[in-house]
Amino acid sequence: MAGADVAATPHGGAVNGVPRVLLRVEGALVFAACLLAYRWLGESWWLFAALFLVPDVSMLGYLANPRTGAACYNAAHTGAAPGLLAVVSMLAGSSFLLSLAVIWVAHIGFDRMLGYGLKYASGFGDTHLGRIGRAAAAGNTR
Numbered sequence: 517m518a519g520a521d522v523a524a525t526p527h528g529g530a531v532n533g534v535p536r537v538l539l540r541v542e543g544a545l546v547f548a549a550c551l552l553a554y555r556w557l558g559e560s561w562w563l564f565a566a567l568f569l570v571p572d573v574s575m576l577g578y579l580a581n582p583r584t585g586a587a588c589y590n591a592a593h594t595g596a597a598p599g600l601l602a603v604v605s606m607l608a609g610s611s612f613l614l615s616l617a618v619i620w621v622a623h624i625g626f627d628r629m630l631g632y633g634l635k636y637a638s639g640f641g642d643t644h645l646g647r648i649g650r651a652a653a654a655g656n657t658r
Contacts, residue, residue, distance in 0.1 A: 530633075530646040539645060543628025550622035559615040567616065571623045578640055586635035593624055593634060 531539060554564055577588025591597065598620035605613030627633075633645030641648050 530642075531644060532646065536645055539633075540629055540631060543625045543630075546625030547622055547629055548625075550618050550625060554615060554618045554622065557611055557615045557618065559612070563615070564619055564622075567619045568623055568626075571620060575640070582639050583637040585640060586637045589635045589640075593627060593632075595621060595624065598624070 530536075571592040574588040574592035575585065578585030598617040601620065602614055602617040605611070605617060628645070631643075631645050632648060633643030636642040636644075
């Protein structure tokens with residue numbers, strides 16, 4: 517099924533050209549906004565540093581297979597879960613939980629800025645922002 521949606525898109529399942537640049541700029545702005553929000557919250561920068569890469573633990577799903585890996589990675593690299601955490605933090609009146617959501621969204625923005633997109637089930641290197649890793653380095657693009 518994942519292969520079908522990739523083949524049906526005009527650019528092989530990846531954003532190219534100006535839209536790709538805009539998505540990476542958007543990622544940079546999200547990252548910058550999160551840094552400012554985190555500063556405003558006044559939490560420890562040690563906490564930020566310690567937790568910044570935690571969403572990448574989701575890559576362990578690739579130990580099972582590419583489909584599971586992509587599902588785990590994408591679940592941890594979209595705004596839905598940290599957005600829900602932010603809502604819960606506000607309902608609970610917890611600035612600490614809000615800071616965790618901000619760190620999470622900062623990570624997502626940073627990844628997008630660097631060109632790491634959401635994954636397709638065909639493999640870790642196949643993302644909505646284009647190919648990454650060895651395939652991209654070898655010029656093997658869609």
